[in-house]
Amino acid sequence: MDIFRISIRIYVIILTTKGLLCLRNVHVVVPEAVERGSKVEMRCLYDLEQEDLYSVKWYRGDREFYRYSPRDVPPLRIFGIPGIEVDMSETDGERLTIIPASPQVAEGQYTCEVSADAPSFLTAQVHTHMYVVDLPKTGPTMHGLRRRYKPGMKLKVECISRDSMPAANLSFFINSEPAHSQHVLHRVDGKSPGGLMTAYSTIQFIVQKHHFIRGKIKIRCTANMYTIYLQSLEKSAEEERVPTTPSSPPEVHEAIVYSIHRLPESNSGPVTSSGTIFKMLLIITLLLPTVLR
Structure with missing residues (x-):
């Protein structure tokens, strides 16, 4: 031939x-x-x-x-x-x-x-x-994503695409960028009814500061089969910030000090006159703030 x-x-x-x-x-x-x-x-x-x-x-x-x-x-x-x-x-x-x-x-x-x-x-x-x-009847699902992360925490998320033949190809994206292959593990289970297959994919890595964009990290899982099937699911988590309690401004204690000035004694007048004047000034000084209020 x-x-x-x-x-x-x-x-x-x-x-x-x-x-x-x-x-x-x-x-x-x-x-x-x-x-x-x-x-x-x-x-x-x-x-x-x-x-x-x-x-x-x-x-x-x-x-x-x-x-x-x-x-x-x-x-x-x-x-x-x-x-x-x-x-x-x-x-x-x-x-x-x-x-x-x-x-x-x-x-x-x-x-x-x-x-x-x-x-x-x-x-x-x-x-x-x-x-x-045989195409999956539903889109992929994701499990394990927390609501908040902070740098240094471990992120572990599993993506599942069920009941297809062959198993769907799963891909992870972090903030729309393909995840590194060393962070992703794939496996296939062929025990579904009718001989259909279920695909599992797990991503795991340590969150870094640069993973957060405007305070969020986005994880997307995409399931595809040849050129006829493409479904994606995306979830996001917020950056966990250390709670900061704003310090209270120090209390301002205002103190009013009344100074008493002793008048110089006059040699021309009697001592009793100077003492009387001094007492009158003292009384006025003490009563003045009360009157002004």
Whole structure:
């Protein structure tokens, strides 16, 4: 078979150099992965130039399950494979629509074979691979994140994505930046009902001051499967600050001191006059604050 394919390629090259090529640009458009039970459209595209189409055949593995021959009546023929249902209403010479009911059967290599009619009868094959998956029914969950952290504390969070086939790929992000692989541990449990799988991922590291942005640290877990499934869950924790009790301002005790000035004694007057004056001043000084109040 390999020798036959090589001979075809050589023949194509010879025809190309002579400008006689009639079948070229053969390629397929097939999704990388699809969900079991969903409708899938595959396309086999080609350029016949001046030639007529003889047939288009589709294979799963080495088994043909669909053929389109415009000269036949009817032009469409199905060779049933249990687990792969062909939708005849949306199938023709370039388009093939199937419903993969069984991942074990429908997943694998698909081949489109295009043949030109006389006089060249040139044939070309193109291969591709398609995965059939069971998607999780719910998004990922996270457990273990505290409400507050401070530098030096250990952060440990577990992310879980349940019941899928295959297990979902889990990734952690810290403030939208991918977590270092040495901080993350993955494991898979295949004991779910129906043979489905559950993915677990745990992140653990010592919180540092730079992890806090505007007083918060954000942890996000993302679950993805090929290019058809992507779900994320993000939670945040606040930075725990050391409580500070504002010191009370010292009480201001105002003291009013009344100074008593002793008048100089006069030699011209009697001593009793000076004593009397002194007593009067003393009484006035003591009573003045009370009067002013």
